[in-house]
Amino acid sequence: MPNKDGAGPRWMHGKFKCCGYRMTKPREAILDVLGNTQEHLSAEDIYLAVHKFYPNIGLTTVYRNLEMLVNMGMVVKFDFGEGRSKYELSDNYSGKGHHHHLVCKKCYKVIDYSDFMKDEVKFLKNTEDGLSKKYEFNITDHLIQFFGICKKCSTK
């Protein structure tokens, strides 16, 4: 899974440089893992995936990098009620584009959907504008999740 040339995803090297950050092997490996999955991974998931190729990278380093990447806006951290956080590349870096989530309360399967983004975006824009004014809040983010029971979980 690591890029053979050891160069890693080049598209973000500049991002790090200009902030005084360095492009390290662990950081690269973590971004590789996140860039090569469609799933939402826990810190441990990422640690295990990275571990196969770089067995000496520690879990602490994974946590540290995730925190940093979240602060940089390259990664988004989610809580789906599972007891541990899940991470995915943010919209701009993932190819998935802006989407929201459908979460099964039994098996914690997560579906990315962007089916109703037209309406949602319009609706959210309206709501944000209204709330910002009324409550003097500078709104930067939103979290939209639907919870329920997936097909598999409902048939047993």
Add this chain to the structure above:
Amino acid sequence: MPNKDGAGPRWMHGKFKCCGYRMTKPREAILDVLGNTQEHLSAEDIYLAVHKFYPNIGLTTVYRNLEMLVNMGMVVKFDFGEGRSKYELSDNYSGKGHHHHLVCKKCYKVIDYSDFMKDEVKFLKNTEDGLSKKYEFNITDHLIQFFGICKKCSTK
């Protein structure tokens, strides 16, 4: 804060009885606390509030009751990214009615809003219907939160 007659909120006594549950003093006290605040309380907040009147009720009991009340649908558990869960009476029992949340990412102040519920409800209904069909999900809940910086936090 405890009801003087020792009877507690009567409106839910039946709820417990019919499920084989019992109305205990700790349970009553916890519901009293939740019923007498407009805020979103952590387990420890509730424990401390209850502690003033019943110093021998333990934190474990608070957790156990909250879990039970959440399962019964009388209480809702939220994660605002603060590292601990917050609880409030659910729509049917709180008098607040259905509402969503505006959360300050710095001080974790939470505002309940229901200003745009007309539009939101319509929009959510649509989305839920569409998602349910397309992804064969039995949707039961949604979580809508806006994040940002509150006025106080932005002026310092």
Add this chain to the structure above:
DNA sequence: AATGTTAATGACAACCATTATCATTAAATA
């Protein structure tokens, strides 16, 4: 009112995801 059944409690230990510490390593730059 006294009894029996068992849900619920309280004290405490254990769990487990996440953070803090700190000596060591290795990017980046010259």
Add this chain to the structure above:
DNA sequence: TATTTAATGATAATGGTTGTCATTAACATT
């Protein structure tokens, strides 16, 4: 290559939450 210091890895610590288990107390029955 030498210098600087961001980043790492091993480990301990933190803190919210859950598990254990002997004891208590709701509540239905007598």
